[in-house]
Amino acid sequence: MYLKRILLVLSLVSISTITAQQDYYFPERNAVWQEKPPKAMGFNEGKLLEAVDFAKNHEYSGSRDLRIAILKGFEREPFHKILGPTKKRGGPAGIIIKDGYIVQKWGDIQRVDMTFSVTKSFLSTVAGLAKDNTLIRSTDDEVATYIWDGTFAGEHNSKITWKHLLQQNSDWSGELWGGKDWADRPPKEGNLDEWKFRELREPGTVMEYNDVRVNVLAYALTHVWRKPLPVVIKERIMDKIGASTTWRWYGYDNAWTVIDGIKMNSVTGGGHSGAGIFISAEDMARFGLLFLNNGKWGKEQLLSEAWIEEALTPSVPNINYGYMWWLNKKGDRHWEGLSEDIYYAAGFGGNFIVIDKANDLVVITRWLEPSRIGDLMRLIQDAVANK
Secondary structure, three states: OHHHHHHHHHHHHHHHHHHHHOOOOOOOOOOOOOEOOHHHHOOOHHHHHHHHHHHHHOEOOOOOOHHHHHHHHOOOOOOOOOOOOOOOOOOOEEEEEEOOEEEEEEOOOOOOEEOOOHHHHHHHHHHHHHHHOOOOOOOOOEHHHOOOOOOOOOOOHHHOEHHHHHOOOOOOOOEEOOEEHHHOOOOOOOOHHHHHOOOOOOOOOOOOOOHHHHHHHHHHHHHHHOOOHHHHHHHHHHOOOOOOOOOEEEEEEEEEEEEOOEEEEEEOOOOEOEOEEEEOHHHHHHHHHHHHOOOEEOOEEOOOHHHHHHHOOOOOOOOOEOOOOEEOOOOOOOOOOOOOOOEEEEEOOOEEEEEEHHHOEEEEEEOEOHHHHHHHHHHHHHHHHOO
């Protein structure tokens, strides 16, 4: 009898776990995203409105003409210029999602805008799909064993692994699509000769945010998949999560390669010189909801939990960075007073996809002054804590 009771309890626990995993709401394609009153979802409505007002009142200070904002933002870089598409941006916009339901929104959430380095988290996902499909055996593999055209030739570059590229600590040296690695976000001190002839750091030892090296990763993944990366993410992720038909992923105007006799664009991992992913806040929210549910949309596992766990593992040089996701660990970019399990995609101009597992939240905010994202998240947390 005692054994039967134990088995019954275990069975009920198992059923409860399965039910909990199915609690999230997943909107269908082109459906009106269901909303629920904040109070019904456990929020203090007044405090949540304070958070929304904060986002509206702290717009990114750069020009809404993003060509101007880009050139101003990266004016220290030698030879920097616009190489791909850009688009004038809209005003502040965002969505707060709890258990899959919208509890607050502001601005035009269907407007398509540039997302800059938020694109990196999509690129990381393409790498995850390659790993899940055994196109990449291990992220510890040297990329030179997959890409033999000279991109990873030489004593230094030949040691670079997929993990090094994903964690932005490869110190890859070279030029791609006219961009020189040493000219991308150079140190505040020094000059052209010092930057150009610097001593290379051992891969895996120093993180350095660098779009040329991110674009090298995109180029390598294009050759591994043997098809354009927008096609990969469309077929395997965006279509599956019911994203709209409005998002686009661009490369530079001169970034073309030939694979299997087909000329294809090699996309960028950001909008540093134009290009990257252009997308609406709603489609960003769908992508965030997929990660909140550990890579599963409804009943279909689109991205393995093993990959997500690997992607969210802090790198050795920077505890706040995994595979092109920022991690809220206690390091230089820690948001005080908030869960260390929070992670997020971040892009120039204040574009964010924030995953808050502790509260079952996805927060999308666009064109927020970047330094105020921690303040916004604390206001949202306060609205949850003061029910």
